[in-house]
Amino acid sequence: MISLNDLWPPTYLSLRIALAATAITTLLAVPLAFILARRRFAGQTILEAALTLPLVLPPTVVGFVLILCFGRRGWIGHWLDRWFDYTLVFRFEGAVLAAAVVAFPLLYLPAKAAFAAVERDFEDTARLSGASGLQVFWHVSLPMARRGIVSGLTLCFARALGEFGATIMVFGWQSGRITLPISIYTDYVNDDFAHATAAVLTLSAISVATIAFYNRWSAGHLAK
C-alpha cells in the first residue's frame, strides 16, 4: 500500500529544489537576457551559445561538468573544500545548482525574446524624461516583458522539478533524502513498480498543473 508518508518527503524536497533553482535562475537569467537583448559586445555569440547549451546537452554532461568544477577535488571544489571545508556534492545546494543550470535556458530564451519585443521608443521616452538605466529596466522594460518572463518562469520551474540526470550525479542517491524523479528511478531499479507509479502520478500532476498555468498565461487569459 502506498502511503502519503512515503510520497511527501521526496515531493517536498523536489518542490524546494525547484523553487530555489527558479529563484536563482530568475536573478541571473532576467538581467542577462535584458543586457544581451540591448547591448552588442565582443564574445556575445559565444556567451549566448554557452547560456543556451544546457537545453541541448544531455543533463549527464551538465552533471559531469559540475562534478569536474565543484567536486571535492574539482577546479573550484578543492578551493571551497580547503578554505571553507565545504562541498556542493550531495548537498541541497548541489541539487539546486544542477536544476538551475539545466533549467536556465528555458527562462533565459523567452525572457530575451520578450525584452527584444519591447518597443525601444518607450524606453527612450523614459530615458529622456530623466529615468536612470535601472529605473527604465524596472518601470518600463520589465513590466512590458512580463508575459514572456512569466511563461519562462513556469517552464523553468517545471524543468527544474523534473531534473534527473545532472541531479543524480551531483546530489546522488542518499538514504532517506531523495527527489521525486530519483525515487522513480530507484523504485524501478528495486522492482517496486507500485511505488514508482505513485511517484510518476504525483510528478505528472504537478507538471500538468504548471503547464496548464503556462498555457493560460501565455494565451493571455491571466496576463491582462
Add this chain to the structure above:
Amino acid sequence: MRALFVTLLAIVSSFAARAAEPVNVAAAISMRESLREIGKLYEQQTGQAVTFTFGASGQLMAQIRNGASIDAFISAAAKQIDDLDKAKLIDPATRRDVAGNELVLIVPSDDVTSPNGIRLLTSPAFKRLAIGEPKTVPAGQYAEQTIAKLGLAEKLAGRIVYGANVRQVLDYVARGEVSAGIVYRSDVVDSNRKARPVIIFTENVHEPIRYPAAVIAPSKHADAARAFLDYLGSDRAIAVFTAHGFTRPPRAEPVPANK
C-alpha cells in the same frame, strides 16, 4: 567464378563452424577485473568465448527475471540466486559457490589524517559514508548489517550516500566525495591504490560473503555455461581470484528455505 564461390563459401562456413556463440555471463561487478582475466584464459584454452555483463547483483537478477538472454549468473550474495531458484529460473544442480570475500572500511589514499579504526566514523572530520544501496547491492546489504551490529545506525543517520553498485562506492571514496566507504577487500586491490582500507570487518558482524553461481534455466548454451562455471573452480581460476583479493568460498552453505 565457380571456384571463387566455393572458396568463399568454404571460408564463410569455416568461420561459422569455429565461432561458437559466446556464453553470456552476468556477474557481480566486484568480479569485473578477475572474471575478464579468467575469461581470456578460458578462451585461450578452450576457444569458447565468454562475454560478461557486470552490475549490482540485484539489478542483474531483475534483468534475468525480465528475460535478458543470460546463460549463467554469478551473484555477490545467496539471496538473488535463492530468489531466481524460487522462480525456477536457474538449474539448481549447477549451483555452487565460486569465491568468498571480506568487507572493509576504506578512506581515500591521500587521507592521512583520519583516525584508523571504527573511531573514524565518529571523528569530527567525518562527513559522509558511502555504501551500496542495500536492496540491490549485496555489499550494501552486508554494510547495513555491519552498521546495525556495531550500533552505528543512529550516528550515521543522514550521512549515508548510496552507490548504485559497489564500484560506485569505491569511486566516491577514490574521488574524495565522501569521507569513507564500505566495499569488498577485492575492490581495494582493483582500485589502483586510490583507496586504502582502515578496517577489515570480522565475519561476526555480517553474514558470510559468498559468490554463488548457477546456469540460468532457459539458457540456450547451458552446457557451455556449465563448463565455464566448472572452470571457475580450477586452480588457475582460483589463483586469479586470490590475486585480486578474493577468498575461498565460506563453508556450510545454508540450505535454502524452500528445500
